[in-house]
Structure formats: structure tokens, C-alpha cells
């Protein structure tokens with residue numbers, strides 16, 4: 001018999017998901033991690049794999065799931081452009097069918113359900129910084145649209161289930177987050193710069209480096225997730241979670257070079273299509289309703305991230321893939337072990 005809260009985390013073997021699983025285990029929950037290992041890694045679960053309150057299910061959220069649980073955190077979705085553009089049709093399916101399946105499950109078992117949405121729903125924003133009331137400026141047919149529009153549609157589904165079926169929902173719009181267990185080769189700016197600096201390669205800035213990003217350390221973000229999930233039922237979001245402190249990409253590159261004592265050069269390449277120039281959250285809603293705001297400074301977070309990548313790279317990291325397995329390969333494995 002389960003006396004603890006049973007919490008389902010989809011995408012639990014990924015960067016954010018594995019930190020969330022650890023946090024929930026530490027709080028005494030029974031955690032069921034669901035992942036198809038498209039971008040997730042078994043090593044991310046090393047600290048909790050054998051814990052008696054931890055279960056791992058290899059499953060693709062595009063297919064229905066029938067289990068008992070009290071809360072669902074729906075994080076399953078490749079998050080970096082390299083990964084989500086690898087199989088864009090599958091990315092949209094994961095966002096949309098995954099949301100439908102998790103909402104359906106939440107409805108059946110009367111669970112509270114949290115959606116990991118994204119600042120990408122704002123697209124290339126015409127107002128800056130972005131409050132939750134901004135509807136965004138998204139290209140519906142570009143190469144990033146599978147992710148941006150998939151996440152927008154998932155938000156629509158969450159709010160329709162809330163209105164139509166009175167589901168208890170929590171929608172977080174996550175801004176750039178970094179920390180240990182980011183993928184080393186996924187082209188995201190923090191991991192790319194750190195890996196390039198540690199391996200003495202040129203640090204590549206796309207564009208002129210004046211575009212800005214706000215970077216939130218993973219522990220701060222997970223604190224926001226848990227607070228949002230535990231907030232009263234009338235707090236549904238969407239709620240921005242991220243660090244409002246803005247840095248230029250060039251300043252980030254310089255900080256990484258300094259903290260790694262690297263001799264890497266900083267070089268410039270053309271900006272990819274649809275890359276937003278500026279992204280910065282307004283977090284007043286999270287501050288006022290959850291009493292939440294990031295506490296970890298960029299340099300402190302970068303030090304922990306650099307320490308993680310140093311260990312990973314020195315171990316040789318033979319299993320790491322720049323591009324994930326094909327969807328058919330993932331599906332075959334998921335079905336084979338189901």
C-alpha cells in the first residue's frame with residue numbers, strides 16, 4: 001500500500017527531470033519516472049536508481065499510460081534545438097499527444113498535473129522583458145515551430161482540460177536553465193561554451209554576441225516547480241520561471257573562459273534562422289504568488305556546472321551522442337522492453 005504521495009515525472013531521466021526526481025525523493029515522495037531515453041541518460045538517475053521509493057518505466061508519452069498517481073510533472077520533450085529539430089514531427093507529437101495522454105491520465109486518476117512549458121512560446125518577442133500576458137510572436141512554419149507551436153498547443157490543451165473538466169493544472173513557462181547534467185553536445189549555449197572551453201576549442205558565438213539571455217540555475221528552477229505544484233488550486237499559471245538577470249552571450253563566453261582558465265579563443269558565426277534576439281522573464285507573478293525568485297548567482301552556478309563537465313569529460317563519456325537515436329530506434333527499444 002502506498003502511503004506516500006505518488007508523483008509521476010515524465011522526462012525524468014533528462015536534465016531537469018532527474019533533478020526533480022531527486023528533489024521529490026528527498027521530500028519523501030514515491031517517484032515514478034517515465035522516459036523513452038530519446039535524450040535522457042541512465043547515468044542521470046545514478047543517485048536514486050536503487051532507492052526504494054523510485055520506479056523507472058521506459059515508455060513513450062505519445063502512447064497512453066495507465067498508472068495510479070497523485071501528481072504528474074510532464075517534462076517529456078527534447079528541449080534543445082539540435083534534439084527537437086532532429087525529428088520535428090516526433091517533437092510535435094511528444095508535446096501534443098504527450099499532453100493529451102498525461103491530461104487524460106490526470107483526469108482518470110484525479111491527479112494534479114504540471115506542464116513544463118517554455119519561454120519559446122513568446123517566439124521572437126516584440127516586447128521586452130516578457131510578462132505572462134504577452135501572447136508572443138511565433139513563426140508557425142519555421143524550423144523551431146515544432147517545439148514552439150507544440151508547446152503552445154500543449155498549453156491550450158491544459159487550459160481547455162482545466163475549463164472543461166476542472167482539472168487541477170499548473171503551467172510553468174521555463175526560461176533558459178543550466179547546471180550539471182545538461183547534455184554536453186546539444187548546442188545549448190552554456191553547455192557548448194563550457195565544453196569548448198574545457199577542451200581548449202574555439203568558443204563559438206552565433207551572431208555578434210550582443211543578443212541576451214537570462215540563465216537560471218537548475219536548483220532554483222526545481223524549487224519553483226515544487227512551489228508551483230504545491231500552490232493553491234486557483235494558481236494555474238501560466239507562470240514564468242527563470243532568472244530575470246540578463247547577460248549578453250559575449251559576457252557569458254568571457255565568464256566561462258575566466259572560470260575554466262581556458263586558452264580558448266572566442267569566434268563568431270552567423271545567427272541561425274528564427275533565433276530570438278532577447279529573452280528575459282518578468283517574474284513578478286512567481287515572486288508574489290510563490291514567494292519565489294532565483295537565489296544562485298551565475299558565477300556560482302557556472303562553477304558547479306564546470307565541475308560536472310570536467311568530471312564527465314575526464315571520464316571519456318563514451319556513450320554521449322551529439323544527435324539522439326532515431327525515433328524508430330527509440331520506439332523499438334521502448335516497445336521491446338514494455
Ligand SMILES: NC(=O)c1ccc[n+]([C@@H]2O[C@H](COP(=O)([O-])OP(=O)(O)OC[C@H]3O[C@@H](n4cnc5c(N)ncnc54)[C@H](O)[C@@H]3O)[C@@H](O)[C@H]2O)c1
Nearest residue numbers: 011013014015016036037038039040060061076077079177
Ligand atoms: N532546460 C531548459 O532550459 C528548458 C527551458 C524551457 C523548457 N524546458 C522544458 O523542460 C522539459 C525538460 O527539459 P530538459 O532540459 O530536461 O531536456 P532533456 O532533453 O534533458 O529531457 C527531456 C526528457 O524527455 C525524454 N523524452 C523525450 N521525448 C519523450 C517521449 N516521447 N516519451 C517519453 N520521454 C521522452 C527524454 O528522453 C529526456 O529524458 C522539456 O519539456 C523542455 O521543453 C527546458
